[in-house]
Amino acid sequence: MTVPDRYSYGPYHDGPDPLAPPLDLRVALDQIGRDVMEGSAPRTALEELLRRGMRDTRGLDELTRQVRQRRSEIAARHRLDGTLHQVRELLEAALDAERGALFPDPSDDARFAEAQLDALPTSTAAAVNELADYHWRSETGGQNYQEIRDLLGRELLDSRVQGMKQALQNATPEDVERVGQMMSDLNDLLAAQARGENTEQQFADFMAEHGEFFPENPSNTDELIDALAGRAAAAQRMINSMSAEQRAELADLIGQAFGDPRIAQQIAALDATLRALRPGEDWTSGQRFRGQDPLGLGDGAQAMQDLAELDALAEQLGQSYPGARLEDIDLEALTRHLGDSAAVDATRLAELERELRRQGVFERTPDGSLRLTPKALRRLGETALRAVLGQLRSRRGERDTVLAGxxxxxxxxxxxxxxxxxxxxxxxxxxxxxxxxxxxxxxxxxxxxxxxxxxxxxxQRSRAAVALCVDTSWSMVQEGRWVPMKRTALALHQLIGTRFRSDALSVIAFGRHAETVDIGDLTALEGVWEQGTNLHHALLLAARHLRRHPDAVPVVLVVTDGEPTAHLEPDGAAYFSWPPEPRTLAVTMAQVDALTTLGATVTVFMLGNDPELREFVDLVARRSGGRVVAPDLDGLGAAVVSDYLHGRRG
Structure with missing residues (x-):
């Protein structure tokens, strides 16, 4: 009889979830594109995306917040006098038991012993030291006093070598002797390293003899020193964080570690050598702890190491230092403090950054900066056009057939x-x-x-020459019209580039001056404080574009939020005046008439409700046979694309 196979199911722990959805680069690119269109440099936009994160992935800012919260919790929960508190409790219990054993004894020796106990100093450390040679009559008292010595030894060693407290639980005198020998050999090894000697063989012998005390399993002396120095520096920072009274009491107590003053001497020698070998460690700072949960020396040193590790994680996640990379983030430390999901999020962010670069979203300019590639601009254009077409279909019930002809x-x-x-x-x-x-x-x-x-x-067999004139004056930025204008240009550029390839599009940006720009330059264009709306210059460039394509249907589209306040002088200088001078309006209208002679109608997309602007654009529409459209910002793209499709039919 065959036994059917049995299967068990549980959480997946070997790296990122293999069933997790793939990274959505299109959403990431949309977010980057929006920031770029708002005026951010592409590198800044990428950094901002990584800081914000995405829908299913926490960003660097959120991970940093959680790291800092975890750090604050450690400081708020604990205090550092745990060992002193335990020693005090053990001593009081030992003295109570000893007095209980002495009370029934009528002898002079018992009275003398009671007098000794009554004369003990009030300082816990001084009392422990004075009782070093006391002959205990109470079994409980003697055991408690020995526990004080063992506790001090375990905590002192654990504060320098992680895990020693557990390893020396219920330690025998032989165990203490082995630890003392290990400390002596360790100091000899580090002293040889400090003298510049080759310690390869000495290290191998040391690990063969004492490797059980070092679960980190260092592979050479330098790795051993790194581990020990980090722990010793954390122990010193913990001591720095204590009050002056606590430091003094601890200094008086450590000589009683395991009842052998040589242990404390070996620790002092170890600390001095490590300070010399690793002066770059933080040996001087401290941390204010304000909680109620007492920590012993070993746990206190671990808490200080945790705080240092959390500080390092916060710096890595902040990515604010020169040459910062997401690969710098210590994923193991992040997992220890915030769990597996945090490491998965950090990994996905690093993967997102690599994929964006690998997919050719950015390219480097001659001056060393980054910019969006044509491939990225096409993706942004597709997104913008899709949104525009969705508005057209929902508004007029049309389908994509109008695009194919x-x-x-x-x-x-x-x-x-x-x-x-x-x-x-x-x-x-x-x-x-x-x-x-x-x-x-x-x-x-x-x-x-x-x-x-x-x-x-x-x-469609017809061909159009399209001049899209977009206002880039400061008011467009100030009134929140900057990004909708750029998205409109992207959508129109994408539509013409994919569906009406025979059409000729010219994008003309106008502020104090006008210039013909490619779609990449317009997308990355930053808002600049500059007075002037030079529609006259923009229409001059539009007419030049139409004359280059005499066989095409002329289409002129103007997106603006202000009446003309500047015009081009014969010498090429821009003349600005507010309020607009009649001369500016006259030369602008003359250029509208010139476009009319070329067979073009001018459609003006008016943003805002300024009465002077409305009066001016109505005049333009009457003179050119065009029309005025006053869309809201969300409908600007749909209005421009719809008018283009209507105008290109002639």
């Missing part, structure tokens, strides 16, 4: 038929769909169904 040359692309489509069928693909569908159901008869039909997309 109702008639004209086939583009080579096809799509499933939808109700109302009039484009020709792609017969071969339609029949193939029917055959595949019938075969999948096991039917030998092939019958066409509506779901099988695919139609051929076509491209």
């Amino acid at each position: 109702a008639a004209g040359e086939p583009t080579g692309a096809t799509r499933p038929w939808q109700f109302g489509d009039t484009e020709p069928w792609d017969v071969s693909r339609t029949v193939r769909n029917a055959v595949l569908r019938s075969a999948s159901t096991g039917s030998r008869r092939v019958q066409l169904e509506v779901s099988d039909v695919e139609i051929m997309e076509t491209e």
Whole structure:
């Protein structure tokens, strides 16, 4: 009889969750693109993304906050007099037991012993030292006093070598002797290293003899020194954090460690050598602890190490030092303090940064800075265009057919038929769909169904020359119109670049002056405090673009939030005046008339409700046969794309 296989299921602990969703680079790029369009440098935008994180991934700022919260919790929960407190309790219990044993004894020796106990100093440390040669009559008292010595020894060693407190629990005199020998050999090894001697063989012999005390399993003397120096510096910082009275009391007590003053001497020699070998460790600072949970010397040293580790993690997560990389983050330390999920988030952020660079989202400019690549700009354009088309469909009930054209040359692309489509069928693909569908159901008869039909997309034969003039004056930034303007330009650029490739688009930015810009420069353009709205110069450049394409339908689109306050003088200088002078308005209208002679109509997308602006744009519309559109910011892209599609039909 065979026993069926049994399976057990549990949490996955070997790295990131293999079933976790892949990184969404498109969402990441959208966030970066928004920051870039708002004026951030691409590098700054990437850093900001990593600080904020994404929907399912905590960012560096949140991880840093949790690290600092964890640090604060340690300081708020604990105090550092745990060993002193334990010694005091053991001593009081020992003295009570001893007095109880002496009271029934009528002898002079008992009275003399009571007098000795009554004359003990009030200081716990001084009392422990005076009782070093006392002959205990109470078994409990003697055991408690020996426990004080063992406790001091375990705590003192544990504060320098992690894990010694557990290793020396219920230690025998032989165990104490072995520890003393280990400390002596350790000091000899470190002294030889400090003298510059080759300690390779000495280290190997030391680990063969005493390796059980070092679970870190260092591979050479330097690694051993690093581990010991970090622990010793933490112990010193813990002592620095105590009050002066506590430090003095502890200094008086440590000579009683295991009842052997040589242990304290070996510790002092170890500390001195480590300070000389690792002066860069923090030996001088302290930390204010304000909690109620007492910590012994070993646990206190561990708490100080934890605080130092948390400080290092906060610095690594902050990424504010020169040459910072996400690979610098200590994932093991992050896991210890915040759990596995924090390490997974940090890993995903590092992977996100690598993927963005690997996918060609950024490229380096000649001056060494980063900028978005054409590939990244296309992705941003796709996102912007998708949003615009969604608004058009929801507003007018249209589908993407307007983009392919109702008639004209086939583009080579096809799509499933939808109700109302009039484009020709792609017969071969339609029949193939029917055959595949019938075969999948096991039917030998092939019958066409509506779901099988695919139609051929076509491209309009008309060609347009499009001048998109966008206002880049400071008011666009100030009133929150900067990013919607850039998204509108991205959407139009993407539409023309993918669906109407024969059209010629010129993007013209105008503030005090106007200039023709490519879409990458416009996307990264920063808002600059500069007075002037030079629509006159922008229309001059638009006319130049239209003249280069005399066979195309002329389309001029203007996005602005202010009436013209500047114009171009014959010598090329920009003249500014507020309020606008009649001369500025006159030369601007003259340029509108010049565009009209080229067959162009000017559509103005008016942002804002300024009465003077409304009066001016109405005049432009009447003179050019164009129109005025006053969209809200969310509808700006849809309004511009819709007007372009309408205007390119002539």
